[in-house]
Structures are given as structure tokens and as C-alpha cells.
Amino acid sequence: MPYVFVGSVIVGPLLGEDAVFGSLTAQLAAFAVGLPLAAITALFPLTRPMSVAAVRALCDVPGESLADGPARSRTARGRTVTWFTLHLGFGGIISGMSLALPPFAGVLIALPFAAALRGSRVGMPEVFGEGWLLALSPVIGFASLVALAGCAAGAGTLLARWAPELLGPTPADRLAAAEQRAADLAVRNRLARELHDSVGHALSAVTLQASAARRVLDKDPEFVREALTAIEETTRRTVGELDAVLGVLREGDQTAPTAPAPTLAADLDGLLKRTRAGGLRVRSAVELGPQGPDALPPMVSREAYRIVQESLSNALRHAGPDATAALRIALDGTDLEILAQNPLPATGAASRRGGGHGLRGITDRARLLGGTAEAGPVDGTWRLRVRLPLKGPHDHDHDPKKPQKPQKPQKPKESA
Structure with a gap:
């Protein structure tokens, strides 16, 4: 009706009709003028x-x-x-x-x-x-x-x-909807990986530490005290990591404070310490040149930390008591190579090729950076080998104007 009223204002003077709504011809003309106005709006x-x-x-x-x-x-x-x-x-x-x-x-x-x-x-x-x-x-x-x-x-x-x-x-609408669904699914998968790797690792470590403390509660009070201290440190650390994981859900809110995500440069030593406190002996070798982990691109450092964390968590769960795991993190040309090995348990349960959600998460992290991941039993040990390119879709994390010092060979840093 508003369009017809506007049309009658236009048609009335043109047709010389004093009462537009009293003439069928004038009404039809006003209706015909109103439709193009509707199309414009x-x-x-x-x-x-x-x-x-x-x-x-x-x-x-x-x-x-x-x-x-x-x-x-x-x-x-x-x-x-x-x-x-x-x-x-x-x-x-x-x-x-x-x-x-x-x-x-x-x-x-x-x-x-x-x-x-x-x-x-x-x-x-x-x-x-x-x-x-x-x-x-x-x-x-x-x-x-x-x-x-x-x-x-x-x-x-x-x-x-x-x-x-x-x-x-339209096809464009369907494409936009599919891209939105893919983005939502990617966020959900990323959140699931982060929760599995951070919280899952902490729960495994805490469970083993509590179990060991319970077995020697009456015989070795000092060990129990150290285990409880390790549990406290692990849970406190996990709360901070959980805040970083939940930051994935708050990425649209720039004012929401979140804890920084853990990286190899800042958190590898603490991860090894907490893993050893859980009862697993770890031999580690870090061969990253004179600058060490600090020279790694931030995204590579973050994803590599999660991969190492998941490999140690798997060793904690499956390697068995008194086992020793070996970890090597080294530069190989333009790639970062992570090699983790631990003995297979006597039951052989860990020899299942393909693994569970953790191994799929490692594969997804490597693929997102353009790398590769291989896992499986080799000569009585479970071996995980991951290669992450230092240059790729994450190059924006580097400052291209900042000069890079050439890498020099360095003796491996051994710790046990």
C-alpha cells in the first residue's frame, strides 16, 4: 500500500484526477508506478x-x-x-x-x-x-x-x-556456507587437539605420580613429598595451558587475556622435568644451532612443543615401569626433525599402527605446517618421526627484514 500511495501522488497530477482512488484507471496506473519503486527498495x-x-x-x-x-x-x-x-x-x-x-x-x-x-x-x-x-x-x-x-x-x-x-x-552462498562450516570444524578440531595434548598429558602424568606415591606411601615419605610437589606443579601449569586453549574460543575478543601458548624455547625444560617426575626416564638431545629453540619460527615452536608433549605422554602411558624414552630435536636442512622412541610394553598393546586421537593430532599438526609424521614399531621400540619445514605457510611469524645469522654446527646438548 505505501507504494500505491506514492504512485497515486505521481499519477494524480499527470492524469488530472482529483480523486485517484475513485477512478479504476488511476488506481491501476498508481499500482503500475508503485511496482518499480518496490523493485528499487x-x-x-x-x-x-x-x-x-x-x-x-x-x-x-x-x-x-x-x-x-x-x-x-x-x-x-x-x-x-x-x-x-x-x-x-x-x-x-x-x-x-x-x-x-x-x-x-x-x-x-x-x-x-x-x-x-x-x-x-x-x-x-x-x-x-x-x-x-x-x-x-x-x-x-x-x-x-x-x-x-x-x-x-x-x-x-x-x-x-x-x-x-x-x-x-546461490552457488556463492553455498560456497560461503561450506567455508564457514569448514572454519568452524577447524576451530573445533584445533580445540580438541589442544585439550587432548595439554590436559591429557597432565592427567597422565598426575595419575602415574599419584599411583607411584601410593605404592611407597609408608616406605619412602620423601618420594611421596616430591610426587605431591610434582602433582601440584603439573596441575598449576595445566591451568595456565587450559587458559591458553580456551583462548581459541575467545580469539574474536581482543580484550580477553589469555596465557601464552607453550613453546619449545620457553617450556621444553619444564616438560622434561615434569615427565621425569612422573617416573619416565628421558634421554634428550637438542641440536638447534647456537641460537637454540629461540631461532625457530613461533608457530613451528608451538606445534613442535605439542608434538613432543604428546609423544612423552604416550611413553608415560604405554612404555611401562622403569622404561627409558629417547628424544631428539634437531635441524635437518630446512626442516625441524623430532625423533621420539620408547620401548614397547610386554603386552604389545602399544604396537597398534595408526594409534589413537593423539597420533592423529600429531599428524594433523604436521600436515598444517606442510610437514610429515610417521609412527610405528621398529625393532622392539615405538618410534615417532616428525619433520616440520621451517619455511612455509607460517612465514608471517618471521620478520623478513631481520637478518638471520648462519647456523653453525654444534655439539648435541645431552641431558638425562
């Missing part, structure tokens, strides 16, 4: 979301067949304009019929029973003065109401049939 971004909401509420159209959000492409905007114009066009016609036909049908139905209605005061054609037509006027009145209902139902059916085609997702 359909270009506003909120048109499609409002139309989709109306279709879902009134037309019983499945929600998945309709697009969400404003139209972004030219094709989507054209479809939205077409839908909005058809919707208002059908709506205007049905509205006009609803205003005119019910009073007319009421007069026709009452015409044979009210002689006063047969005069010219109500504007009835003289032909209704004929006896046979007068007798049929109630039938014509009822038929008019049925025709009005049929037109309204037909218009609704057509609009409901056209809605998925005109308001449905």
Missing part, C-alpha cells in the same frame, strides 16, 4: 532476510531451502528483487480484490431479499433488475467469494513454489 540488504523470515512463517517452506543473510552477489540481488516485486504485486492484487469483492458479493446475495438495494443508490447495473438474473445474484455472490479465496490460495501456492528458487542459496 528490494535492493536494500535487509530485504532478503525479512522475506525469508516471512516465507518460513507463512508458506511452510523448509528452512534449509532458503538462504540466510543479505544477498551479496548480483544474481542473488536480482532474485530478491524479482521475489519482492512478485510478492507485492500478488499482494496488491489480492488486497484490492479483498476490498472490492466481499461488499459486492454481500449486496448480490441480499439483492433478491431487499428491494431497496435494487435502486441506483448502490450503483448496481440495471441488468440486475431482470427477474432471472435477480434470482441468480446470490449464486454469483457466493461464486465471487469462492473465486477470491481461490485466487488468494493460488497466489500463496505460487509464491511458496517460487520462494526456494528466488530466495534459495
Whole structure:
């Protein structure tokens, strides 16, 4: 109706009509002028979301067949304009019929029973003065109401049939939705990996430390005290790592403080200490040149720490008591190589190739950096070998303008 009112303002002076709504010709002209105005307003971004909401509420159209959000492409905007114009066009016609036909049908139905209605005061054609037509006027009145209902139902059916085609997702919308789902899934997978590697490692270490302390509770109080201290340090550390993991969920909030993610440069020594406190002997060798882990790109350092953490956690769980694990972290050309080995348990349970979620997480981390990961039994030991390229999609972590010192060979740093 607002578009018809605007159209009447334009049409009235042009046709010289003083009362636009008293002339059928002027009304049709105002309607014809209002439709292009409606098509122009359909270009506003909120048109499609409002139309989709109306279709879902009134037309019983499945929600998945309709697009969400404003139209972004030219094709989507054209479809939205077409839908909005058809919707208002059908709506205007049905509205006009609803205003005119019910009073007319009421007069026709009452015409044979009210002689006063047969005069010219109500504007009835003289032909209704004929006896046979007068007798049929109630039938014509009822038929008019049925025709009005049929037109309204037909218009609704057509609009409901056209809605998925005109308001449905375009290929660009489907691609954007698929990319959003992939991004959400990537965040969920990343969160799952972080939780598994940080919290899972801590729980394994705490469980072994508590179990060892329980076995010697009456025999070695000093060992129990050291185990409890290690449990306290492990849980305190894990709370900080958990805050870093939850930071994945708060990345959109720049004001939310989060603990820094652990890296090889800052946290490797503490990881080895906590692992040894859990009862696993670890021989480690770090061969990273004169600058050590500090020279690694930040992303490589973070992911390498998680990989080492998961390998030690697996050794804690599966290597058995009094086992010794070997860890080597070294530069090999333009790659960082991580080699972890531990004895297989006597039961052979750890020899299952492919592993569980932890090994899949290691493989995912390596693949995201363009590297590789291999794990499996070799000569009675479980061996994990991971190669991470120092240059790749994570290059933005480096400052390209900062000069890099050449790497010099250095003796391995041994610790046990």
C-alpha cells in the first residue's frame, strides 16, 4: 500500500484526477508506478532476510531451502528483487480484490431479499433488475467469494513454489556456507587437539605420580613429598595451558587475556622435568644451532612443543615401569626433525599402527605446517618421526627484514 500511495501522488497530477482512488484507471496506473519503486527498495540488504523470515512463517517452506543473510552477489540481488516485486504485486492484487469483492458479493446475495438495494443508490447495473438474473445474484455472490479465496490460495501456492528458487542459496552462498562450516570444524578440531595434548598429558602424568606415591606411601615419605610437589606443579601449569586453549574460543575478543601458548624455547625444560617426575626416564638431545629453540619460527615452536608433549605422554602411558624414552630435536636442512622412541610394553598393546586421537593430532599438526609424521614399531621400540619445514605457510611469524645469522654446527646438548 505505501507504494500505491506514492504512485497515486505521481499519477494524480499527470492524469488530472482529483480523486485517484475513485477512478479504476488511476488506481491501476498508481499500482503500475508503485511496482518499480518496490523493485528499487528490494535492493536494500535487509530485504532478503525479512522475506525469508516471512516465507518460513507463512508458506511452510523448509528452512534449509532458503538462504540466510543479505544477498551479496548480483544474481542473488536480482532474485530478491524479482521475489519482492512478485510478492507485492500478488499482494496488491489480492488486497484490492479483498476490498472490492466481499461488499459486492454481500449486496448480490441480499439483492433478491431487499428491494431497496435494487435502486441506483448502490450503483448496481440495471441488468440486475431482470427477474432471472435477480434470482441468480446470490449464486454469483457466493461464486465471487469462492473465486477470491481461490485466487488468494493460488497466489500463496505460487509464491511458496517460487520462494526456494528466488530466495534459495546461490552457488556463492553455498560456497560461503561450506567455508564457514569448514572454519568452524577447524576451530573445533584445533580445540580438541589442544585439550587432548595439554590436559591429557597432565592427567597422565598426575595419575602415574599419584599411583607411584601410593605404592611407597609408608616406605619412602620423601618420594611421596616430591610426587605431591610434582602433582601440584603439573596441575598449576595445566591451568595456565587450559587458559591458553580456551583462548581459541575467545580469539574474536581482543580484550580477553589469555596465557601464552607453550613453546619449545620457553617450556621444553619444564616438560622434561615434569615427565621425569612422573617416573619416565628421558634421554634428550637438542641440536638447534647456537641460537637454540629461540631461532625457530613461533608457530613451528608451538606445534613442535605439542608434538613432543604428546609423544612423552604416550611413553608415560604405554612404555611401562622403569622404561627409558629417547628424544631428539634437531635441524635437518630446512626442516625441524623430532625423533621420539620408547620401548614397547610386554603386552604389545602399544604396537597398534595408526594409534589413537593423539597420533592423529600429531599428524594433523604436521600436515598444517606442510610437514610429515610417521609412527610405528621398529625393532622392539615405538618410534615417532616428525619433520616440520621451517619455511612455509607460517612465514608471517618471521620478520623478513631481520637478518638471520648462519647456523653453525654444534655439539648435541645431552641431558638425562
